[in-house]
Amino acid sequence: MSVKAERDGAVATLWLDRPDRGNALGAEIVEALSLAFDDAVATGARLIVLRGAGKHFCTGLDLGDLDAISDGDLALRILRIELLLQKVHGAPVTTMAIGNGRIFGAGADLFAACDHRVALEEAKFSFPGPAFGLVLGTARLGALVGDAPARALLLRGAPVDAPAALALGLATTIGGADAAVAAAARDAERLDPATVAMLHARTRHADDDGDLAALARSMARPGLVQRVKDYRAKMLAAR
Secondary structure (H helix, E strand, O other): OOEEEEEEOOEEEEEEOOHHHOOOEOHHHHHHHHHHHHHHHHOOOOEEEEEEOOOOOEOOEOOOOHHHOOHHHHHHHHHHHHHHHHHHHOOOOEEEEEEOOEEEOHHHHHHHOOOEEEEOOOOEEEOOHHHHOOOOOHHHHHHHHOHHHHHHHHHHOOOEEHHHHHHHOOOOEEOOHHHHHHHHHHHHOOOOHHHHHHHHHHHOOOOHHHHHHHHHHHHHOOOHHHHHHHHHHHHHHHO
16 A cells, blocks of 8 residues: 555544655555545545655655656656645645655645645755756745745755745644644634635635646646656766
């Protein structure tokens, strides 16, 4: 299983459970997480907590099969990630991410899609997608931290630590994961799912359709796989 689900009353905890891959988002784990999220909502969870097993929350796209896939295969994988992000962002229940270790790329976008965003002390955040021509979740990030800070994060691409993430508004708190879950669970049970869904719709001004269109345009440029390979080679050479 690439996702492990736990339940404690109204709290569903979904663990990304491929620590050997840094919980990177491949086709299997994206599908499993989407189904587990739907099941948690359908069975009455009022708070859904996303966590990463092992050292890292999520290191981004799983590129382990990059030499064997086409531009179309990779584009479809990324599109499904965007649909997952939209599902989490617009959920009819309260969501929380508890981020440990590396929270990179699509993993950082998953973290940012949640209501409550707990960064553990050692957490590092990075949005490297623009370095290989990928535009993913930019409107959501801009709505969360502000357009200028979002541009700085995306253009620079360098990791930021937990205190910097808190200062930006990317994280809502540092450490104290158990206390954060308990407090969020108490608050989540105050409101019914229909009300939470309406609140999300009215208070989140990110343009999901615009994000999807921008993502499609960035993926439609020829050579998506090669751009990712070139970026990976550059990062390996810089180590």
